[in-house]
Amino acid sequence: MSTDDTISRRALFMKIGILFNGLVxxxxxxxxxxxxxxxxxxxxxxGYLSWISLGSISQFPEGETRLATFRNPYVTPTDGKTADTAxxxxxxxxxxxxxxxxxxAHLGCPVRWFPQSGLFMCPxxxxxxxxxxxxxxGPPERGLFEYPYKxxxxxxxxxxxxxxxxxxxxxxLFVKKPPCV
Amino acid sequence: MIAQIGEWLDRRLQLAAPIRxxxxxxxxxxxxxxxxxxxxxxxxxxxxxxxxGIMLAFIYVPSASEAWNSLxxxxxxxxxGWFIRALHGWGSNFMVAIVLIHMVxxxxxxxxxxxxxxxxxxxxxxxLMTLGMAFTGQVLRFDQDAYWGLxxxxxxxxxVPFLGSDIVKLMVGxxxxxxxxxxxxxxxxxxxxxxxxxAFVGVHLxxxxxxxxxxxxxxxxxxxxxxxxxxxxxxxxxxxAPFVPYAVWKDIFFAAFxxxxxxxxxxxFGPFGPTGQPxxxxxxxxxxxxxxxxxxxxxxxxxxxxxxxxxxxxxxxxVIGALLLLPFLSGEGEKSWRRRPIAVLTILLIAVTLATFTxxxxxxxxxxxxxxxxxxxxxxxxxxxxxxxxxxGALVFQAKxxxxxxxxxxxxxxxxxxxDTVAVQLTQDQLIRQVIQGGGNMPAYGKNLSPAxxxxxxxxxxxxxxxxxxxxRDPSRALALGKSPEK
Numbered sequence: 001m002s003t004d005d006t007i008s009r010r011a012l013f014m015k016i017g018i019l020f021n022g023l024v025x026x027x028x029x030x031x032x033x034x035x036x037x038x039x040x041x042x043x044x045x046x047g048y049l050s051w052i053s054l055g056s057i058s059q060f061p062e063g064e065t066r067l068a069t070f071r072n073p074y075v076t077p078t079d080g081k082t083a084d085t086a087x088x089x090x091x092x093x094x095x096x097x098x099x100x101x102x103x104x105a106h107l108g109c110p111v112r113w114f115p116q117s118g119l120f121m122c123p124x125x126x127x128x129x130x131x132x133x134x135x136x137x138g139p140p141e142r143g144l145f146e147y148p149y150k151x152x153x154x155x156x157x158x159x160x161x162x163x164x165x166x167x168x169x170x171x172x173l174f175v176k177k178p179p180c181v
Numbered sequence: 182m183i184a185q186i187g188e189w190l191d192r193r194l195q196l197a198a199p200i201r202x203x204x205x206x207x208x209x210x211x212x213x214x215x216x217x218x219x220x221x222x223x224x225x226x227x228x229x230x231x232x233x234g235i236m237l238a239f240i241y242v243p244s245a246s247e248a249w250n251s252l253x254x255x256x257x258x259x260x261x262g263w264f265i266r267a268l269h270g271w272g273s274n275f276m277v278a279i280v281l282i283h284m285v286x287x288x289x290x291x292x293x294x295x296x297x298x299x300x301x302x303x304x305x306x307x308x309l310m311t312l313g314m315a316f317t318g319q320v321l322r323f324d325q326d327a328y329w330g331l332x333x334x335x336x337x338x339x340x341v342p343f344l345g346s347d348i349v350k351l352m353v354g355x356x357x358x359x360x361x362x363x364x365x366x367x368x369x370x371x372x373x374x375x376x377x378x379x380a381f382v383g384v385h386l387x388x389x390x391x392x393x394x395x396x397x398x399x400x401x402x403x404x405x406x407x408x409x410x411x412x413x414x415x416x417x418x419x420x421x422a423p424f425v426p427y428a429v430w431k432d433i434f435f436a437a438f439x440x441x442x443x444x445x446x447x448x449x450f451g452p453f454g455p456t457g458q459p460x461x462x463x464x465x466x467x468x469x470x471x472x473x474x475x476x477x478x479x480x481x482x483x484x485x486x487x488x489x490x491x492x493x494x495x496x497x498x499x500v501i502g503a504l505l506l507l508p509f510l511s512g513e514g515e516k517s518w519r520r521r522p523i524a525v526l527t528i529l530l531i532a533v534t535l536a537t538f539t540x541x542x543x544x545x546x547x548x549x550x551x552x553x554x555x556x557x558x559x560x561x562x563x564x565x566x567x568x569x570x571x572x573x574g575a576l577v578f579q580a581k582x583x584x585x586x587x588x589x590x591x592x593x594x595x596x597x598x599x600x601d602t603v604a605v606q607l608t609q610d611q612l613i614r615q616v617i618q619g620g621g622n623m624p625a626y627g628k629n630l631s632p633a634x635x636x637x638x639x640x641x642x643x644x645x646x647x648x649x650x651x652x653x654r655d656p657s658r659a660l661a662l663g664k665s666p667e668k
Contacts, residue, residue, distance in 0.1 A: 163332070
């Protein structure tokens with residue numbers, strides 16, 4: 001056996017060893033990547049949205065806008081109070097509602113309702129919205145996000161479960177048509 | 182005895198000689214300057230952050246339901262818990278500031294030029310990691326500002342085309358800002374970013390040792406790739422001195438001074454927050470970022486809506502790209518700031534811009550004052566000798582929250598113009614139109630004001646003019662109505 005032969009034998013073992021490690025790494029990587037992507041994958045598989053009750057319709061007088069809170073349908077054991085969410089419920093008349101996300105359509109700060117002037121105002125960057133949620137002034141590009149709702153058995157329920165952000169595809173659920181001018 | 186132990190250890194470790202070599206490596210004499218202390222100061226503050234951070238982790242609970250309580254416990258129940266929190270909080274402010282000063286000094290002294298390009302590039306990443314630590318650290322102070330600050334971060338991330346929504350879910354660890362969000366920011370702040378920081382700081386220091394500290398820039402002494410290294414070698418050996426103790430004493434003094442300054446701030450100003458509980462149903466809050474992101478908070482208020490997404494997504498790429506490319510675009514030539522006017526002007530421009538935006542974010546003139554309508558009364562002089570209608574208008578002004586955006590005598594919001602002299606600028610018709618239709622970033626109040634309220638409000642607004650100056654009027658109106666002009 002020549003010296004060259006021995007060296008190439010060792011080199012071959014090393015290469016096989018590296019290849020073996022590569023295979024093992026790839027096999028382990030699959031569950032690791034799946035673990036890291038679980039917030040996305042889970043959202044796609046089951047969806048985070050469900051129908052949640054905001055309480056009896058009688059809590060919301062006609063023509064008024066009231067703050068309502070609900071517990072997010074998807075919770076983890078350490079969520080604490082952060083899984084509680086607020087929203088603005090505007091009962092236009094009868095069974096007709098508009099239910100706005102608390103988050104400003106600009107950058108998500110909590111908007112406040114001022115019944116006297118009929119405006120939602122944002123404390124962060126000065127966005128303002130009319131009572132129907134359409135943009136009044138300031139940096140927002142659009143009106144407030146709206147939750148889909150239904151009224152059943154005297155209960156107001158909304159479809160919620162995901163943080164409304166300007167870019168999320170579920171924002172189309174929250175679409176507010178621009179008012180006809 | 183101690184010498185014997187030392188000898189025993191060094192026989193095995195064999196570190197004494199290389200450490201002595203590092204400590205006594207020759208540096209150009211004129212680099213033993215107070216201008217050269219910021220790098221080591223940044224390192225010292227980083228070490229302070231490591232130590233205080235580990236101590237905080239003894240008590241802190243990274244759980245969305247417990248974090249806020251554990252911070253209160255640290256502040257009030259543990260001996261000097263408040264002090265450790267204050268050291269860590271002020272240490273982070275100092276670290277951002279010192280890293281920026283260090284960067285400006287390196288830029289103005291041309292230290293990023295050949296052969297120290299990689300040192301600069303690593304430094305840019307160290308700056309980004311420092312800012313990353315600052316943001317994730319603010320999140321760990323899990324209070325209202327942290328919660329809504331995350332919301333702002335998520336809203337910005339969601340604007341990335343196609344992937345925005347997935348990035349948000351990865352960032353907050355689920356569909357909403359909640360327990361998983363805090364856990365992953367804890368992992369980032371405590372394991373991921375510090376690990377990277379330590380590795381990058383190691384390479385940064387290694388490069389400083391390998392390439393030598395930047396010599397004091399002399400106007401007219403140009404950097405040329407072909408000759409620089411031999412010139413530098415000659416300089417350090419002809420006009421050099423061992424780093425220890427010739428130059429290091431200034432670093433040591435400045436490090437002690439900075440630590441003292443951090444401790445003094447911690448004692449006098451105390452720890453940061455936590456502000457209110459991170460309960461999303463408490464909406465009476467005006468979230469604000471820590472000082473190093475205040476400028477961004479201000480910029481976000483001033484960008485026109487159409488510019489915002491491009492500026493948020495493309496702006497950082499351009500800035501970071503420019504910083505990374507800098508040593509390749511001007512890797513040779515003049516080092517001295519005395520011969521680099523554009524470099525000096527760039528620094529001044531950036532400093533003034535950041536300072537201005539930070540100052541503006543201190544009093545947020547773009548935000549309505551949510552309590553002005555109920556808290557800031559109309560100054561009495563605007564109400565004396567007024568008709569009943571005009572005073573009714575003043576009531577409308579308060580009750581309809583006009584005061585939230587418009588100041589009178591400096592009180593009230595600054596979102597819209599101050600109205601002290603509005604009657605001089607707008608005629609009655611223009612006032613009515615502005616109130617009813619809005620425009621120029623003012624909401625339209627047509628639906629929320631009855632005709633009687635509008636009449637009263639405009640009557641009040643028409644009284645807002647200086648004593649000796651008549652309100653604006655439209656002469657054509659008097660002609661059209663067939664009356665002689667009033668007053």
